[in-house]
Amino acid sequence: MTGSLDIVGLGPGAEDMVTPEVRAALADATDVVGYLPYVARVAARAGLTLHPSDNRVELDRARHALQMALQGQRVVVVSSGDPGVFAMASAVFEALEDWPAAQALNIRVLPGITAMLAAAAALGAPLGHDFCCINLSDNLKPWDLIERRLRLAAEGDLAMAFYNPRSASRPEGFAKALEVLRASCEENRLISFARAVSTPDQSLLTVPLGQAVPEMADMRTVVILGNSATRSVGKFVYTPRFAR
Amino acid sequence: MTGSLDIVGLGPGAEDMVTPEVRAALADATDVVGYLPYVARVAARAGLTLHPSDNRVELDRARHALQMALQGQRVVVVSSGDPGVFAMASAVFEALEDWPAAQALNIRVLPGITAMLAAAAALGAPLGHDFCCINLSDNLKPWDLIERRLRLAAEGDLAMAFYNPRSASRPEGFAKALEVLRASCEENRLISFARAVSTPDQSLLTVPLGQAVPEMADMRTVVILGNSATRSVGKFVYTPRFAR
Numbered sequence: 001m002t003g004s005l006d007i008v009g010l011g012p013g014a015e016d017m018v019t020p021e022v023r024a025a026l027a028d029a030t031d032v033v034g035y036l037p038y039v040a041r042v043a044a045r046a047g048l049t050l051h052p053s054d055n056r057v058e059l060d061r062a063r064h065a066l067q068m069a070l071q072g073q074r075v076v077v078v079s080s081g082d083p084g085v086f087a088m089a090s091a092v093f094e095a096l097e098d099w100p101a102a103q104a105l106n107i108r109v110l111p112g113i114t115a116m117l118a119a120a121a122a123l124g125a126p127l128g129h130d131f132c133c134i135n136l137s138d139n140l141k142p143w144d145l146i147e148r149r150l151r152l153a154a155e156g157d158l159a160m161a162f163y164n165p166r167s168a169s170r171p172e173g174f175a176k177a178l179e180v181l182r183a184s185c186e187e188n189r190l191i192s193f194a195r196a197v198s199t200p201d202q203s204l205l206t207v208p209l210g211q212a213v214p215e216m217a218d219m220r221t222v223v224i225l226g227n228s229a230t231r232s233v234g235k236f237v238y239t240p241r242f243a244r
Numbered sequence: 245m246t247g248s249l250d251i252v253g254l255g256p257g258a259e260d261m262v263t264p265e266v267r268a269a270l271a272d273a274t275d276v277v278g279y280l281p282y283v284a285r286v287a288a289r290a291g292l293t294l295h296p297s298d299n300r301v302e303l304d305r306a307r308h309a310l311q312m313a314l315q316g317q318r319v320v321v322v323s324s325g326d327p328g329v330f331a332m333a334s335a336v337f338e339a340l341e342d343w344p345a346a347q348a349l350n351i352r353v354l355p356g357i358t359a360m361l362a363a364a365a366a367l368g369a370p371l372g373h374d375f376c377c378i379n380l381s382d383n384l385k386p387w388d389l390i391e392r393r394l395r396l397a398a399e400g401d402l403a404m405a406f407y408n409p410r411s412a413s414r415p416e417g418f419a420k421a422l423e424v425l426r427a428s429c430e431e432n433r434l435i436s437f438a439r440a441v442s443t444p445d446q447s448l449l450t451v452p453l454g455q456a457v458p459e460m461a462d463m464r465t466v467v468i469l470g471n472s473a474t475r476s477v478g479k480f481v482y483t484p485r486f487a488r
Contacts, residue, residue: 016265019357024260058485084364086485090372093482103478109365111357113263120328121353128334129385130393132376132402140486141373149374149400156396157389158376234347238337241302241330242384 003069005105007089009082009112010041014198017113025076025110033065034078034088042078056139058088062095066102082114086135086163116161119194119222122204124236126192126224129243131159136177137167146173147180154184159239160225165217175214181225185209190226190237193217206237247313249349251333253326253356254285258442261357269320269354277309278322278332286322300383302335310339310346326358330379330407360405363438363466366448368480370436370468373487375403380421381411390417391424398428403483404469409461419458425469429453434470434481437461450481 006025011017026032031049032042039052053061062077069075079087089109096102120127132153136146153160166174181191187210195203195218205216209225217223230239250269255261270276275293276286283296297305306321313319323331333353340346364371376397380390397404410418425433431454439447439462449460453469461467474483 011263014265016268017263017355019255019261019263021258021260082361082365084361084369084371086372089365089369090482090485093369093372093477093480094484096480097477107480109369111261111361111365113355113357114361117326117328117355117358121326121333121355125328125333125337125353127328127377128330128337130376130378132374132397133371134374142488145401145487149402152396152400153376156393158393233337233341236337236340236351238334240338241334243389244386 003072003074003105005065005069005075005077005092005107006110007077007083007092007108008079008110009087009114010038010078010080011113012081012115012118012198013196017118017198019110019112022110022112028074029076030073031068031075032078033061033075038078038080058091059095062088062092065092066095066099066105069105070102079112082112083109084111085114085133115163115197115222116224118197119224122194122197122202123192123206123224125238126226126230127159127161128239128241129159129227131161133161133163135163136173137164138170138173143173146177150177150180151184154181157227157243159227159230162223164219165221165223166214167219171214174217178212178214182209185225186228189228190230190232192224192237193221194224195221197222206232247316247318247349249309249313249319249321249336249351250354251321251327251336251352252323252354253331253358254282254322254324255357256325256359256362256442257440261362261442263354263356266354266356272318273320274317275312275319276322277305277319282322282324302332303339306332306336306339309336310343310349313349314346326356327353328355329358329377359407359441359466360468362441363468366438366441366446367436367450367468369482370470370474371403371405372483372485373403373471375405377405377407379407380417381408382414382417387417390421394421394424395428398425401471401487403471403474406467406469408463409465409467410458411463415458418461422456422458426453429469430472433472434474434476436468436481437465438468439465441466450476
């Protein structure tokens, strides 16, 4: 018997945004590993063991998954959104780097609908031109680097999608990010707050950057800042395909 | 009878990457509109009219879709990948801007797996840290702006995903982009060419930037340039979650 490891994305929350490919991997799994609220989205069944774990133990979780796969289990590591965007795929490859024996395993990454794309769709099309995607948490990088990236992205007139804008432990980071953006962008630049997208708790708010306050974001919010051409049409926000 | 317009993403090619949400919209449609090869992915059935059109007529196609929805049809506009990433959603909102009567329509954007995320998953996790997404076609923006964005993204040490790297009509653009990137990044930076991802024609190639040649990309290729920390582990390429 040969074990396997699939690193899959469950999408932003709605069950009808989970791809059939991911659904099939879950149906075939013997073990599902992941952060507790994501594992809770997988239905219990005979022959399946669920292994929920706490936040911020990504590397331990990845090693546990690799170990079970080496023992012959069919393991699925679940992330919300897409596993390759600020989620578990990089953590598994980090664990793999120090574990040559595990490199022979059958490992697949199965993509999912990442939060910024579900948010953009709910809002209209704010990412319809060149854009960047930045994690505002300074858990894994220095704050100076975040500020530098914000300034450079603004200089390049890129739309920006922000993950983890405001954690409970570091609420001041997003206020600083807004200051940097206000210094680089015009006051009427559109900024959108998309919370709990595709779930019953979904809420959407778009304001001019000059009116944005940190409290508009929480841990379940993706923030999308438009480029200089982003505008409203009816209830939607979109970025034109062209630029001058 | 009230018409509706859904702008949906079919994902990169594999049928098991089409979300159930998009599948349901297609099953309920009276009319499907889109670029010919994407419309060809929708099965014919009684009660459904397919409206394939040529490339580069996005705005005409959007107006046609809005017109049919105003007449009471249930219209679905299809894009490959995600409709909000260099695809039809922005074109529909552009058309809507000049057509107040159509702004009362029931319009939804349904996300899909965009090519860069499917490519990243097939390669490992090269977009596992902050990144940007740039369309290298100069059909809709001046070439100078593309070069400026490449330089700024390199300065910010962002990984980069490139759409439309090399069109038949403008093969020289990608050669110029590689020159700009080589001037800004070290020679051994990893660059990946992911062609026809998730289809039977899929091919993956990763080389150091110094060895990349324009002929490695064609119209079906997504190109992903790593950041300064991106590396190989086994047959995979990944970008660590952390940065210094």
